[in-house]
Amino acid sequence: MRIRSFLLLLLALPVIYGVLIAVAELPPYGMPDNPVHNQVSERYISDALDDTGVLNMVTAIVLDYRAYDTMFETIVLFTATLAVVITLKTRKGEGER
Amino acid sequence: MKDFILKRMVAIILPFICVYGFYVILHGHVSPGGSFAGGIIVGLSLIAYSTIYGIAKGRAKLPEKVLVWTESYGTLWYGLMGMVGIVKGVPFLANKLAGVNLGNPGTLSSGGLISLIGFGVGIRVASTMVTLFFTMMEE
Numbered sequence: 001m002r003i004r005s006f007l008l009l010l011l012a013l014p015v016i017y018g019v020l021i022a023v024a025e026l027p028p029y030g031m032p033d034n035p036v037h038n039q040v041s042e043r044y045i046s047d048a049l050d051d052t053g054v055l056n057m058v059t060a061i062v063l064d065y066r067a068y069d070t071m072f073e074t075i076v077l078f079t080a081t082l083a084v085v086i087t088l089k090t091r092k093g094e095g096e097r
Numbered sequence: 098m099k100d101f102i103l104k105r106m107v108a109i110i111l112p113f114i115c116v117y118g119f120y121v122i123l124h125g126h127v128s129p130g131g132s133f134a135g136g137i138i139v140g141l142s143l144i145a146y147s148t149i150y151g152i153a154k155g156r157a158k159l160p161e162k163v164l165v166w167t168e169s170y171g172t173l174w175y176g177l178m179g180m181v182g183i184v185k186g187v188p189f190l191a192n193k194l195a196g197v198n199l200g201n202p203g204t205l206s207s208g209g210l211i212s213l214i215g216f217g218v219g220i221r222v223a224s225t226m227v228t229l230f231f232t233m234m235e236e
Contacts, residue, residue, distance in 0.1 A: 049202060051193055052192060052193065052199070052208060052209075052211060053193075053199030053200055053202050053207045053208050053209065054126040054127075054202070054207065054208040054211055055126065055127055055128075055202055055203055055207075056125065056126050056127060056128065056129065056130075056131070058131065059125050059126045059131050059208075059211060059215065060126075060211070062131065063126075063132075063211045063214050063215055063218075064192050064211055067179070067190040067192075067214070068189075068190065070175075070214075070218065071175050071176070071179070071190070074171065074172050074175055074218055074221055075172060077221065077222065077225050078168065078169075078171075078172050078221075078225075080225075081168060081225050081228050081229060084229055084232055084233070085228065085232050088232050088233065088236050089232055090236075
């Protein structure tokens, strides 16, 4: 049993090494020249007011640019409520049987 | 709960919490906040009411029929607002493309369909919170 766990540790070491190398290659957090700050966010910052007429940029993205996402988010809420109600709700008198 | 002070305090504070929630929902496109946060605040005021005054009184304020109605038609309202785009001949859920008047930025009537959609989502989130609370408390 001890030999087996030792072998497993030996197997895990290359994986840990690979993950650590990948983390070391990540761009530093919050730097302005990160690949996250591409033309998409620039487009939102410069055009959100003209496209939607809304001052709150988060609302402009959530309810206009990403309206499909929010729509299915509400459907997810509906499904979650439905599942809870179906699971927990019992008619009166039915539980006494 | 039979605490007199708690009941009187809640009776004074709760209307303001509820109105503030609706304020956050309706001003989601002008100030920080939005429909999700405002809906949580509205739902929370009703949850606090039924925690302190008892589930039966909370149920009397919000009958199950109303909750089921808002649950179902809140989602449908979103789709209905999306159909405005299709009626005008542009993609689903289009706002500026559909030719809706965007109004003056910074005022309550700005944003075209966004404020209407946000109101629907806010009501929807509030009813979700209240329904989950009632269902779990009654078990």
